[in-house]
Amino acid sequence: MALFSSLTPVFVAVLCVIIGFIIKNSQKKDESRSKEKRSDGGKVRPWVDEDLQDDTEINSKDNEDDYECLETEDENNLHHIPYTPHQYSASEILERSEKFYSLMNLRRSVRFISPEPVPREVINNVILTAGTAPSGAHTEPWTFVVVTDADVKHKIREIVEEEEEINYKQRMGDKWVHDLKRLRTNWVKEYLDIAPYLILIFKQIHGVHPNGKKKTHYYNEISVSIACGILLAALQNVGLVTVTTTPLNCGPQLRALLQRPANEKLLMLLPVGYPTSDATVPDLKRKDLNDIMVNV
Amino acid sequence: MALFSSLTPVFVAVLCVIIGFIIKNSQKKDESRSKEKRSDGGKVRPWVDEDLQDDTEINSKDNEDDYECLETEDENNLHHIPYTPHQYSASEILERSEKFYSLMNLRRSVRFISPEPVPREVINNVILTAGTAPSGAHTEPWTFVVVTDADVKHKIREIVEEEEEINYKQRMGDKWVHDLKRLRTNWVKEYLDIAPYLILIFKQIHGVHPNGKKKTHYYNEISVSIACGILLAALQNVGLVTVTTTPLNCGPQLRALLQRPANEKLLMLLPVGYPTSDATVPDLKRKDLNDIMVNV
Numbered sequence: 344m345a346l347f348s349s350l351t352p353v354f355v356a357v358l359c360v361i362i363g364f365i366i367k368n369s370q371k372k373d374e375s376r377s378k379e380k381r382s383d384g385g386k387v388r389p390w391v392d393e394d395l396q397d398d399t400e401i402n403s404k405d406n407e408d409d410y411e412c413l414e415t416e417d418e419n420n421l422h423h424i425p426y427t428p429h430q431y432s433a434s435e436i437l438e439r440s441e442k443f444y445s446l447m448n449l450r451r452s453v454r455f456i457s458p459e460p461v462p463r464e465v466i467n468n469v470i471l472t473a474g475t476a477p478s479g480a481h482t483e484p485w486t487f488v489v490v491t492d493a494d495v496k497h498k499i500r501e502i503v504e505e506e507e508e509i510n511y512k513q514r515m516g517d518k519w520v521h522d523l524k525r526l527r528t529n530w531v532k533e534y535l536d537i538a539p540y541l542i543l544i545f546k547q548i549h550g551v552h553p554n555g556k557k558k559t560h561y562y563n564e565i566s567v568s569i570a571c572g573i574l575l576a577a578l579q580n581v582g583l584v585t586v587t588t589t590p591l592n593c594g595p596q597l598r599a600l601l602q603r604p605a606n607e608k609l610l611m612l613l614p615v616g617y618p619t620s621d622a623t624v625p626d627l628k629r630k631d632l633n634d635i636m637v638n639v
Numbered sequence: 640m641a642l643f644s645s646l647t648p649v650f651v652a653v654l655c656v657i658i659g660f661i662i663k664n665s666q667k668k669d670e671s672r673s674k675e676k677r678s679d680g681g682k683v684r685p686w687v688d689e690d691l692q693d694d695t696e697i698n699s700k701d702n703e704d705d706y707e708c709l710e711t712e713d714e715n716n717l718h719h720i721p722y723t724p725h726q727y728s729a730s731e732i733l734e735r736s737e738k739f740y741s742l743m744n745l746r747r748s749v750r751f752i753s754p755e756p757v758p759r760e761v762i763n764n765v766i767l768t769a770g771t772a773p774s775g776a777h778t779e780p781w782t783f784v785v786v787t788d789a790d791v792k793h794k795i796r797e798i799v800e801e802e803e804e805i806n807y808k809q810r811m812g813d814k815w816v817h818d819l820k821r822l823r824t825n826w827v828k829e830y831l832d833i834a835p836y837l838i839l840i841f842k843q844i845h846g847v848h849p850n851g852k853k854k855t856h857y858y859n860e861i862s863v864s865i866a867c868g869i870l871l872a873a874l875q876n877v878g879l880v881t882v883t884t885t886p887l888n889c890g891p892q893l894r895a896l897l898q899r900p901a902n903e904k905l906l907m908l909l910p911v912g913y914p915t916s917d918a919t920v921p922d923l924k925r926k927d928l929n930d931i932m933v934n935v
Contacts, residue, residue: 423919426747428878433758436877440764443876447771451722462729467928468736474931475743477883483926490935565864572868580739581732582724587773623719630779635770639786
């Protein structure tokens with residue numbers, strides 16, 4: 344035992360060296376792994392002009408095994424056709440640009456939505472319009488879920504308001520605490536019950552080929568957001584109002600409620616209808632042209 | 640030495656146990672760390688209906704030290720004003736929704752852009768229109784850089800085509816290889832020289848308060864993408880064409896060339912002009928309404 348105890352310091356030293364080596368190694372591995380991911384992410388992404396890529400993690404193994412790039416072949420098989428749109432005169436083009444700006448500049452996010460019914464064909468048309476957006480390799484990675492069922496609308500409201508309560512309690516005490524009055528304003532969301540339509544926009548983070556292989560949806564979030572921009576323009580064009588909401592942490596529950604597949608993730612929730620006669624909006628101003636535009 | 644060697648198996652056993660313990664522990668730590676991150680990400684994000692949050696990493700420490708949430712106070716100080724937009728009749732609203740859909744449905748991504756000059760006021764108006772988009776807590780996190788200088792346009796083309804070559808060589812041999820014909824099509828981008836305007840859209844990943852503190856820009860990428868959707872609608876409304884491009888890996892070089900600050904990141908590059916008289920587009924079809932809409 345005397346010899347044992349006298350040897351102990353040696354073993355301790357050995358242990359320290361080995362342990363240090365192990366830890367250092369595991370760190371190195373993590374670093375190189377994340378580096379690989381990045382460079383792979385670059386490699387596997389082709390340039391396609393319309394190709395809007397996103398941060399969706401697609402590690403190279405997943406890519407090799409599960410993904411196929413059929414859309415490319417499809418595009419190669421397409422023949423090209425002449426594109427000769429109507430060209431407006433210099434005065435027409437200027438007038439049209441001013442008119443459209445004036446119309447869009449009247450758009451506001453409105454939380455006071457009337458239960459007054461809206462023709463269903465109009466909702467179909469604004470969604471068709473959103474569907475004209477460009478998308479990565481023309482993957483059209485969007486699903487528009489239109490909710491009119493009162494029970495489902497109420498369940499959506501319950502999910503959103505419950506999450507609100509959690510967010511509220513979690514945030515108490517940190518920099519993000521708003522004054523109670525403002526929080527109450529956001530706390531109760533009657534419009535989720537009252538609006539004749541709730542449009543929930545899902546991004547398809549990947550598609551599925553007929554042969555079951557995954558189809559990469561580059562930049563699906565940006566593509567679907569662009570479609571939402573066109574959707575907002577289409578709603579404003581017909582005098583309907585909405586408020587652009589991203590229900591914080593509600594995505595999985597709402598996806599389950601609406602029985603959307605796992606490759607779809609909630610991007611936005613838009614309550615849609617006419618504004619109430621007593622609707623109000625905060626008196627916000629927009630930046631001047633010189634604050635958003637730079638000339639080179 | 641006999642005793643030492645006879646003890647060795649014991650030390651080996653001890654070592655194995657300790658090493659196993661260390662590895663298991665370090666893994667646990669990593670897991671819990673990533674979990675914390677997520678919940679923090681939730682905590683520091685307030686619900687604001689217009690608040691479009693994004694994946695921009697804002698760790699809580701950074702948040703505590705560098706960020707201030709002044710926009711909230713600003714909003715609280717705002718008084719609310721009545722919002723009473725024009726309401727169209729049932730026939731008007733239906734007709735307007737059909738007309739706007741027909742107009743937007745004619746939009747295509749066009750790579751054949753004419754050098755024919757376009758009135759500058761029109762470009763200003765479409766950018767003003769894009770600036771009417773909703774944004775996280777009304778942060779308006781966008782910068783539209785309009786390039787008309789021939790030298791700068793050519794430098795942009797050189798940067799984009801050079802990156803193209805790198806992308807091309809990196810991709811050789813993997814699933815993403817396109818047939819040469821198609822690659823050549825994308826290889827040379829004359830339109831970057833020829834188009835009368837190049838609009839480069841930057842997202843501001845954070846703002847800066849007068850006191851130098853950072854201003855959080857939630858969901859800046861989604862907000863700016865929505866603005867781009869409205870921009871595309873505004874261009875289509877006046878008969879101008881573009882192609883939605885995301886210059887792969889060119890962001891930093893183009894940001895440097897255009898001398899944009901570090902808090903701005905390139906989101907899109909849009910060459911804008913009239914189409915050439917012999918412009919063609921691939922004969923793509925769009926999904927049917929039933930393939931993009933779900934009714935609940």
